[in-house]
Amino acid sequence: xxxxxxxxxxxxxxxxxxxxxxxxxxxxxxxxxxxxxxxxxxxxxxxxxxxxxxxxxxxxxxxxxxxxxxxxxxxxxxxxxxxxxxxxxxxxxxxxxxxxxxxxxxxxxxxxxxxxxxxxxxxxxxxxxxxxxxxxxxxxxxxxxxxxxxxxxxxxxxxxxxxxxxxxxxxxxxxxxxxxxxxxxxxxxxxxxxxxxxxxxxxxxxxxxxxxxxxxxxxxxxxxxxxxxxxxxxxxxxxxxxxxxxxxxxxxxxxxxxxxxxxxxxxxxxxxxxxxxxxxxxxxxxxxxxxxxxxxxxxxxxxxxxxxxxxxxxxxxxxxxxxxxxxxxxxxxxxxxxxxxxxxxxxxxxxxxxxxxxxxxxxxxxxxxxxxxxxxxxxxxxxxxxxxxxxxxxxxxxxxxxxxxxxxxxxxxxxxxxxxxxxxxxxxxxxxxxxxxxxxxxxxxxxxxxxxxxxxxxxxxxxxxxxxxxxxxxxxxxxxxxxxxxxxxxxxxxxxxxxxxxxx
Numbered sequence: 001x002x003x004x005x006x007x008x009x010x011x012x013x014x015x016x017x018x019x020x021x022x023x024x025x026x027x028x029x030x031x032x033x034x035x036x037x038x039x040x041x042x043x044x045x046x047x048x049x050x051x052x053x054x055x056x057x058x059x060x061x062x063x064x065x066x067x068x069x070x071x072x073x074x075x076x077x078x079x080x081x082x083x084x085x086x087x088x089x090x091x092x093x094x095x096x097x098x099x100x101x102x103x104x105x106x107x108x109x110x111x112x113x114x115x116x117x118x119x120x121x122x123x124x125x126x127x128x129x130x131x132x133x134x135x136x137x138x139x140x141x142x143x144x145x146x147x148x149x150x151x152x153x154x155x156x157x158x159x160x161x162x163x164x165x166x167x168x169x170x171x172x173x174x175x176x177x178x179x180x181x182x183x184x185x186x187x188x189x190x191x192x193x194x195x196x197x198x199x200x201x202x203x204x205x206x207x208x209x210x211x212x213x214x215x216x217x218x219x220x221x222x223x224x225x226x227x228x229x230x231x232x233x234x235x236x237x238x239x240x241x242x243x244x245x246x247x248x249x250x251x252x253x254x255x256x257x258x259x260x261x262x263x264x265x266x267x268x269x270x271x272x273x274x275x276x277x278x279x280x281x282x283x284x285x286x287x288x289x290x291x292x293x294x295x296x297x298x299x300x301x302x303x304x305x306x307x308x309x310x311x312x313x314x315x316x317x318x319x320x321x322x323x324x325x326x327x328x329x330x331x332x333x334x335x336x337x338x339x340x341x342x343x344x345x346x347x348x349x350x351x352x353x354x355x356x357x358x359x360x361x362x363x364x365x366x367x368x369x370x371x372x373x374x375x376x377x378x379x380x381x382x383x384x385x386x387x388x389x390x391x392x393x394x395x396x397x398x399x400x401x402x403x404x405x406x407x408x409x410x411x412x413x414x415x416x417x418x419x420x421x422x423x424x425x426x427x428x429x430x431x432x433x434x435x436x437x438x439x440x441x442x443x444x445x446x447x448x449x450x451x452x453x454x455x456x457x458x459x460x461x462x463x464x465x466x467x468x469x470x471x472x473x474x475x476x477x478x479x480x481x482x483x484x485x486x487x488x489x490x491x492x493x494x495x496x497x498x499x500x501x502x503x504x
Contacts (some may be wrong), residue, residue: 005064005161006031006194007052007083012061014047021047021220025061029032029163032209034185036226038238039215040393040436042403045198048215049165052196053078053085055144066444074441079106084161086152086169090420092142101122101140126158131180145341146173146294153181164188169206171430174294174459182208201460202231214238229320247466251285255469256284258320259453260336260422265301265314272309274300275477282422282453287444289468290457291493297477299341299459302424304491307331319420332361335421337426341457348407350400350403354392355381357399358414360446365417384413389439405436412443423447426457441467461490473497 009027015018022044029035037045050056052063054073063070065081076274078085099120100107108118123136132150140148149169156164171180185195185208205212209226214237221237229237239473258281265278275297282288282326290298297303303309307327316323318334325331348357358381359366366377381395388409391400399410408428415423425444429437444467449453458464464471469489473481473496480496 004031005029005045006066007196008064009048009052009498010062010064012048012063013059014044014051014056015059020052021218022058025215025218025220026223027213027220028223029161029194029196030211031194032189032192033210034189035211036196036197036199036205036209037213037215038205038234039402040239040405042217042406043215044218045215045258046167047218049085049196049198053083053165053228068143078158079161082160082161082162083165084156084163085165085167086156087167090145090148090152090288092140092148092151094139096140097136097141098134098138098143099136100129101151102126102136102158122158123154123254126154130154130157130184149173150177150180153184157184160338161193163194167198168200169197170199170201176293180205184397188388193321195315200262202234205234206231216240241283247441247463249441249467250449253285253445255286256451257283258282259318260305261317261320262305263315264305265316266312267300267304267309268312271312272300273477275304275474277411278314278479280472280479280482282455284451284453285448287448287454287456287467287468289471289488290455290474291461291464291471292461292474292497296474296497298474299426300456300477301474302426302455304339305331305430306336306424308338313409332418335419336424337415337418337420338424339408339426341427341430346413348399351398351400353396354385354390354402354410355395357410358384358417361414362418380417381413388413388415388443403436405439408436408440409443412440420452422453422455424455424457427459428456429458429460429463437463461493464488464493465490475499 005028007027007029009025012022012025016024025044025048027048037048039045047056051058054075054077065083093104102123102428103119108115108122108502120136127134132154134143140151143151150173150397153169169181173181188195197208206226211223212226212234213223214221216238260282263279266276267274288458292298300309302310305325307325307330316325323330323334325334344502349360355377359377363372364372378395385392385395390406390409390413392406399407403408444454444456456467465488468488469485471483471493472479473483473493475497480499482491483492
């Protein structure tokens, strides 16, 4: 019935050493509804979801599912009950196929053995039904982060669950994949499935939410119909203050001489084959946005410039001097830094503390007579923490325990102690909340004002339009156009991003 709840959480408390992550949180979820959980990074959203699915036991409070109180339970218990979860942090088994990942731990059997024919048939039918353009036999290592996310979505849907928890499911996918996701969400709603959805994207919230629950600093703030909120009200309730300027781009920053120029960069098939004839200039004080759909080749170009992937041909110039970048050490020596979209895979050592993460890139500068100068590391690290307003108790906190916004600031900090001329930011605000996004945007403007040249890749078009001085638009490995800020609109960017191969 309309007023019946499929899932209830009452006065839930979860305590980790030194942190009260959840402090009396309530949640009432109806079948056939999308219930969005809103809050800043560190508010406790993901922790609450992990209490629901059995990853973390609650210290206090109760959970009621389909009218029955559920005691201590495991992830397998919740799967058996009909609760599936798409995690924010993906952990695919890279050397296994898509089919093996989708049905891992619940493979179809023929007697005592896995029925591989049915495994691959069922998976391919699922992929085709969801319009996910992969072959069930492909290895997961062949897929991008966006591909891994799509497979996680397919996996959750394959469980025929009554409740599906989606923790930032669109953070690593583009507009086309998001349309596939939303189509499936609307279909699941029609079947009576309840969706618990976590996102920081305002346009998504007001497109799909039926109900909203707001959590701040581990506490339940309020719940209500989505129709009771607009963006300003929702942000104010999430952060406890108003965010007056979502994209605080400073327009009076002087644009100087060319710092980076690339000419005809090409990556041939034998080297990965993701782009060809890429040419552009980047100037001092400029924020140059790179737009395009998933698979356009933006990240691959930047990885090659930074020395992570090979270039087949082309030239790179720093301040007019041709440079030969064969690896990341060459790039760093030339003053190029890169914050990867996969900050956990490439930006941070999650098991190490903040001091180590900030200093690792530049250890040679902290050496004295062959020994590491710990006092200098601590001094510089504390300066970076203060400069970037990183919210930590002390420098010994492990990076893996921080919120997404604070992790991103730690990645920035490790580069800012170097002599950076070109800062490449690949999806710099992916998976972080609106308050932290605003802080990252202000930092970008500060970098530009200090004379740094900034490249920003973003799949969020409002961010591209709001923060860029110029916009480079890519499609299928080529640049389709470069727009000045005055020319860049949603229509002009999307027209170039989808123009097709037969270009004028």
